[in-house]
Amino acid sequence: MMPIKKERPAVRVEWIKRSWIDVNIRLPEKGGEFLVYTLTRIITIVWYNRTEGWHEFGGKIDDYWNRHVTHWMPLPEPPK
Secondary structure (H helix, E strand, O other): OOOOOOOOOHHHHHHHHHHOEEOOOOOOOOOEEEEEEEOOOOEEEEEEEOOOEEEOOOOOOOOHHHHHEEEEEEOOOOOO
16 A cells, blocks of 8 residues: 655645735725634634724624734635
8 A cells, every 4th residue: 555645735835825914914894704813823713893803703802812913814715
């Protein structure tokens, strides 16, 4: 049996690197769910709205996410 060779999909990795948007350059135009990167190197999905900023789903709105999110990107389309 031949071993399975695992390779990183370079195109996808490069797309992700180019897709992050710095919060100091631009914020989302509309509210919704976004993939974010934080000061503590966490990548997660949070909610954004123009009034309160970044916050967890169903969680209380505080300043934690607004202080820690450094970059964001729209969520990719789900698999079909």
